[in-house]
Amino acid sequence: RATRVRQARREFEVLEGISHPGILKVNDYKETEMGPALVFVHDPKAQRLDHLLRDRGAQLTVDQRLQLVRDIAETLKYAHSKRLYHRALGPQSIMVYGADGPTLAPKLMNWQTASREADNPDTVHRTTGTRHVEDYVEDPGLVYLAPETTRADATHGPSLDVFSLGAIAYHVFSGQAPAGSVLELTVKLRQGQGLRLSDVMDGCGMCLQELIQFATSPDVMARYDVVQGFLDDLVKVEEELTTPDPEATVDPSIAGLGDRLDGGFTVVKRMGRGSSSDVLLVREDGSQEDLILKVACDLAHNDRLVAEGDVLANLRHQNIVEHRRTLSVAGRTALLMRSAGPKTLAQKIKEDGRLSLDLLQRFGEELIEVVNHLEDHGVAHRDLKPENIGIREGGSRKLQLVLFDFSLCRTSADNITAGTHPYLDPFLSLRKPPRWDLYAERFALAVTLYEMAVGKSPVWGDGQTSPAMLDVEATIASDVFDPVTREGFTAFFSKALRRDFKERFDNAEEMLRAWRAIFAARQTVHPPQAQGFEATALTATPTTTMAELGYTLEAQDVLERMGVHNARELLAVDRIRFRYLRGVGDKIRKEIRLTAKDLARVRPDLTQGRSTLHDSDDDVSTGGAVSVNELAAQLLPRRPAGDDRPEETALAHYLGLDLGLDDVAKPEDTSKQTNPWPTLGDSALDTHVDRSTLTAALIKARERWLKNPAFTEVRLQLDKLVRSQGQVMTANEAALALLALRGCAVQDDAERLQLSSAVLRAALEAESHLDQPRFECFDHQPSPLIATSSAWADYARQLGTVADTCALAEPLMPPSRVLEALEAVKPAGNALGGGQGQDANASSMASVANIPSARLLRLATSASSKAALSSRQEIYTTGMPALQALRQSLGALVGAPTLRISELQDRVRGRYPEATPLPNRPELDRLLEEVNAPLQWSPTAFEGKGAYLCASLGSHPTAGTTSLFSRQSTFLGTSANGSRAVNSEEDADSLIADARGAEERLQRSLKSGGLLVLTVEPRQARHAEAELLRRFGSNSATHPALQRMSFDALLLKALRIEATAARVDWNIVLRADAAEHGSRDWANLQRLVQRTLTTLKPTLLNSPAPLLLTNVGLLARYYLMALVTEIETSAGRLGHTPSLWVLLSSHKQGLPVIDGVPVPLVNSTQAFGLPQAWVENKHRAAIQV
Incomplete structure (x- = not known):
């Protein structure tokens, strides 16, 4: 009785809120003296589908069979859109109404094994189907269940329903059940890779054959992943089986490709059936435009479509589906509308993950503007979600969002369950009184925006309990957001998703202002560069960040995902990859590609020592400028050999020419360095020269350098450089810039920087000899400052102090807040020199305003003592x-x-x-x-x-990261301190019993032979592998030593051999592996993989020793699961591998799954979960309690 109660209550709960003409609705649940009862509307003429096929199957027409299958498929599609999965569908669970007429109407029932997901897409609703589905299915119905049903997780509902749909279609078209028993079904599936209709039906067409075969494939990955795929191929079956009369009109509920409809429409494609309407893509006579025709399922839904049409007729907005007219088709209300696009927002998020920053900004703004428009017109959508938002090209070929499906717009506010989880406000039931309002509409909007930004729905608490039952706010995944926008997004979603609706946004207009403010803030962080790109590129270093190169934040976001942080990494990427970036707007793709191309053209030296495919000229001229090494050779007078003069040795020391290279930082080494330039006194002391002698030599050198045209050009270049970098630079920055501008023939990086620093100091000394120097050198640690005035040097020192303070923040401050602190620092009023009073202050302020944000951050960290700049423009501590x-x-x-x-x-x-x-x-x-x-x-x-x-x-390797784990030694007695390893005697006995049972099972497997699939927790996988080899990896009297074999390594080795034999470059193979499934490159790779089977099969099937197979991820990735079936058939037989164990890491013990793909075992008992106690050797360690 308890079981019947659970069944009845489960079916009643799982169908709550579900309304569809193809689902037998439960009117009520009652407890009676005879037990629990579900109340349905009874139709004495209705028949179960299996009885109908038995009694009248031979009289059914082709059209009726097609309609039956289509109606069942469309009902499943609707149920799946509500995250409801039957999991045990068969003809016994389908009632057919109208059995005595020409139009058959199937209704699905018996949902006691169903599962229904809740708020989080990764979390199953608490109303779930039993794990033992077969216990609740009549014996004849077992042959309609997928082979993995007995071990499938509740979240695998879609694939189970697709298999059942294919098996039912097999029966409908052939008039025979798929098999006489589960064993016979298993044989059929293995031999035919699915049910083959041609085995029992004469004249079976290819499209119908493939439809059934793909739907019932034993390999879940080869099966249709969604019902829509089945429906799409059913259209081809219709074309194959029927020749529609172009003049005949059919009812929209059964219309298919090419059918004519009342009103002068031809069906282009059947889009599906909702709870109240059939949706068709049609073409009107005399027009080439494809439109959407939405027709009421029956007369009872006419009013709902009339209301939807009235609402849409008064809404004219580029982001709302365009209503053409309301009409009558086959006596029922219909809406004719423009198509919302070939793909929905939900499909895009599923395929590409979270949106790129440029699309997120634009799509988010469009969506909020739509809701604002609806609020202004007093309209509520009531079912706002990515599935109801299309994506189509606008007039300028830019993608735009289109909101459709206003079928719930007139739903009463008292109905707080209308809508779809997780977009339906879960806190409505806490309202007093509980009523739907516009705050709930904006909640659905916020969840949709969150999915666009993060790639998944928000979570409250543990992600399983209903948010209304928890006293917590939503957990915002802030780490996903870029540092520049992190605070803005976190604040926006925290407010939009508040439990208390009064603390949310008051209207959509306020929401729109907050959304725009997020992106406006990043414009102030990274404003467009005032100087040209070429000037920036000329002074770039290998560690120059993407922000400093002038990339927009949207482009930086894309490059960050690619692992590109600096100029050298950018030029190491093949530019063809930038052209084909997925989920990125054309504008951003073009920006990334062209900037990389320009950088490669201007600075090919940044690719030194790195391979790149950039197409730049081999010879890039420096415009005739004297190189750094040539300038360094002119620093001291040329003397004959042996004519060394002490004062010139001291001068070389003063310039830094004779310092050890270890004292000089490499260009890519951005760590803080102490000043490498000694003072006059230090140089005189170190070289044993009188200070006055060195001073006289320096004065003579200044005069010589002033007369040297090459050094005059260097000083002119430095003047322009310092002014372009905000009137001040560190000496290290200037030395690197000189190297970039002039080049150097020396190859060693440290020596190049040493020569550049010496040339720089000489230029500074020469400039200081003038009456009115244009720039000067100012003492500072860790590096001297070069500035146009002492005020600008003081300004840089203040920036460095602020940067040191910001670097101590925990967590790291976003760039916007750091810039606020830096921009609060103002240079002295005489920073420009010669100015007085307000004019000088205004001029200084203007000069600061002209410093780009990226340069301001770089200058502050360069002038600091312990702050550094990240690739994402954060300031952190060295x-x-x-x-x-x-x-x-x-x-x-x-x-x-x-x-x-x-x-x-x-x-x-x-x-x-x-x-x-x-x-x-x-x-x-x-x-x-x-x-x-x-x-x-x-x-x-x-x-x-x-x-x-x-x-x-989805990767599940055999070995995990290092974890705290200890194996029990095999010994007798207690531990040294007498402590016990378990809490109680019962615990110890239970653990030991589990471990001993596993040991016996493994011993039996080795003795009797065959296949055994072992599952273990991922954190214990490496230790389980080691323990298996420790126990069975040596020869014994009963079996030879167990040999470990990595399937991935075996396959990759064979794949390399085949690629070499076919003269295919290995890099092409790698690119094909990264290509989209279904693409030409992926198909070519699969053909190459199939060639490896001639090598793989003998190795796996004919080994003289038992094998432990690890790292089997490529079995699933390359669709090689059929190998498992062959191993299961041959292992343990004479002349074949005696025993083969497959070790899988899985969070679900005993559930053999490889990367989400069930292992196709004919005998489910060959899957076995290794208990932790066996891995820890508790069964062989004496535990005294």
């Missing part, structure tokens, strides 16, 4: 702890599926070059675990060299 640098860089680690240790370190160093370097493993593993980085170590990646795999991308 030597920042590696843990903090890693935590701040998490966003940069998710851009690639695999990262070698050096690549991971480079990505973090690229963001924070002056932080403490990341350590190597295993200490690096500990840091990654501490910051919850989605990375796991795989020792076999990169051909056995090892790399981190990104777990968030």
